[in-house]
Amino acid sequence: MRKVMTGHKAVAEAMRQIEPNVVAVYPITPQSEIAEYYAEYVHNGLVSTELVPVESEHSAMSACVGASAAGARVMTATASQGLALMVEILYIAASMRLPIVMALANRALSGPINIHCDHSDAYLARDAGAIQIFAESAQEAYDYTLIAQRLAEHNQVRLPAIVNLDGFTLTHSVQVVEPLDDEPAKKFVGSYKPIYPLLDVDNPSTWGPFAMPDYYFELKRAQVAGIEAVPETFLEVQKEYEKATGRNYRGFFEAYQLEDAERVLVVMGSTAGTAKVAVDELRAAGEKVGLLKVWLYRPFPYAEVAEALSHVKQVAVLDRAISFGAQGALYSDIATAFAHRDRRPALFNYIYGLGGRDTTTEHLTQTLSELKSARPGEELRYIGLRE
Amino acid sequence: MGGVVPGGAKPELNKTGSWRSLRPMWDEEKCIQCLQCWMHCPDGSIEIKEEKVTGVDYDHCKGCGVCAGICPVDAIDMVPEGGAECAR
Numbered sequence: 179m180r181k182v183m184t185g186h187k188a189v190a191e192a193m194r195q196i197e198p199n200v201v202a203v204y205p206i207t208p209q210s211e212i213a214e215y216y217a218e219y220v221h222n223g224l225v226s227t228e229l230v231p232v233e234s235e236h237s238a239m240s241a242c243v244g245a246s247a248a249g250a251r252v253m254t255a256t257a258s259q260g261l262a263l264m265v266e267i268l269y270i271a272a273s274m275r276l277p278i279v280m281a282l283a284n285r286a287l288s289g290p291i292n293i294h295c296d297h298s299d300a301y302l303a304r305d306a307g308a309i310q311i312f313a314e315s316a317q318e319a320y321d322y323t324l325i326a327q328r329l330a331e332h333n334q335v336r337l338p339a340i341v342n343l344d345g346f347t348l349t350h351s352v353q354v355v356e357p358l359d360d361e362p363a364k365k366f367v368g369s370y371k372p373i374y375p376l377l378d379v380d381n382p383s384t385w386g387p388f389a390m391p392d393y394y395f396e397l398k399r400a401q402v403a404g405i406e407a408v409p410e411t412f413l414e415v416q417k418e419y420e421k422a423t424g425r426n427y428r429g430f431f432e433a434y435q436l437e438d439a440e441r442v443l444v445v446m447g448s449t450a451g452t453a454k455v456a457v458d459e460l461r462a463a464g465e466k467v468g469l470l471k472v473w474l475y476r477p478f479p480y481a482e483v484a485e486a487l488s489h490v491k492q493v494a495v496l497d498r499a500i501s502f503g504a505q506g507a508l509y510s511d512i513a514t515a516f517a518h519r520d521r522r523p524a525l526f527n528y529i530y531g532l533g534g535r536d537t538t539t540e541h542l543t544q545t546l547s548e549l550k551s552a553r554p555g556e557e558l559r560y561i562g563l564r565e
Numbered sequence: 566m567g568g569v570v571p572g573g574a575k576p577e578l579n580k581t582g583s584w585r586s587l588r589p590m591w592d593e594e595k596c597i598q599c600l601q602c603w604m605h606c607p608d609g610s611i612e613i614k615e616e617k618v619t620g621v622d623y624d625h626c627k628g629c630g631v632c633a634g635i636c637p638v639d640a641i642d643m644v645p646e647g648g649a650e651c652a653r
Contacts, residue, residue, distance in 0.1 A: 273567065273568065274567040274568065274569075275566050275567030276567070336567065373566060373569070374569045374571055381572075382572065382573040383569050383570060383571050383572065383573055384569070384570040384573045384574035385567070385568075385569055386568065387568055387570055387574050389568060397568050400566070401567075404566075
């Protein structure tokens with residue numbers, strides 16, 4: 179049934195249906211409502227989850243690691259500085275192959291201190307070893323929370339997963355969302371089968387052992403096998419989700435008007451919605467423009483993205499964070515995707531929307547238009563910046 | 566997976582005493598069996614049997630010297646590794 183709700187509520191509803199054994203969470207703007215909704219579900223007896231109200235995000239992720247190693251299905255949520263505090267333990271969760279699923283209400287990292295959206299928090303956790311998915315809408319945030327659970331817990335994967343949703347734009351704005359009924363949602367997610375749970379005291383095991391130069395390297399290599407198993411599993415789980423729900427999520431990204439496009443925007447998160455309007459407007463004026471919206475950010479689907487963009491003349495890659503002293507992180511991925519290909523579009527790197535700066539359809543139609551005559555180069559270009 | 570050691574990383578299999586540079590030498594004659602060394606050893610390396618000290622577990626002792634420091638009758642000497650005789 180279609181309902182009207184915020185992105186927060188959509189994520190909290192997915193969490194209620196997943197009903198993890200443990201949720202350890204610390205409130206931070208703009209994520210707090212997820213924690214509040216979930217605490218309400220626990221208080222009202224809608225879920226049997228052990229809610230751990232920890233004293234910081236470092237403790238939240240630490241409690242998640244402990245509970246997950248003990249054999250529990252575990253979830254959390256955070257944003258910005260909270261993720262920054264979690265990152266130390268997030269690396270450990272990934273190395274211990276713990277399928278902790280979390281919502282990240284994307285918010286700019288300080289400083290200057292700011293509470294609004296950009297992707298600097300997601301980029302900070304980029305190399306932690308967690309799966310990262312970006313949602314365009316509250317609906318996608320809901321669907322991908324269920325999908326991420328299956329993906330993270332898959333036996334070949336076993337990695338933490340982050341579902342990104344833009345702070346305020348998605349977390350606080352009210353949208354039409356069609357959640358699944360509880361039964362099909364629970365059936366899709368299934369029950370969790372832990373590996374070597376610490377609570378199985380008859381079969382003791384040691385978790386997180388010290389690894390010196392003689393083993394550390396091999397253990398990190400083994401972790402690569404987990405993240406390399408994600409793409410195939412991602413497609414499998416999408417297919418199963420379609421079978422269970424009729425919802426058609428296919429592929430690592432959404433290709434919008436891409437087939438015959440000559441100029442294309444590449445973007446992640448809610449700005450894809452704005453980009454679709456911009457593309458529609460220019461298409462109505464007869465311009466061959468399109469959009470590639472990344473769903474799966476880590477692991478990055480290099481080959482598939484390159485294939486989808488190989489016929490394009492100009493590509494504007496939009497990064498919602500600066501990687502100081504380097505090209506934008508998403509741009510770098512797109513450029514890497516074409517490193518070994520002869521046929522490649524001219525690539526342009528745009529920085530947009532930092533600290534919640536509004537990005538409008540006018541901004542994006544202008545970006546697509548200026549691509550026609552833009553001279554390729556490595557300089558960063560800025561959208562909606564006063565200079 | 567994830568560096569998990571099924572069955573547990575047993576100390577019997579993992580001998581961690583190899584980096585010791587000072588070796589505690591226990592003198593049974595001087596020992597008054599107060600068990601202070603056993604209580605204070607951070608590594609559980611003082612061996613006891615029927616509530617009496619019987620020696621030192623050199624497979625796991627790191628040579629920190631806490632036992633020698635706490636001993637009220639100087640029954641434990643710390644001597645440089647290499648050439649020292651084993652107390653057992």
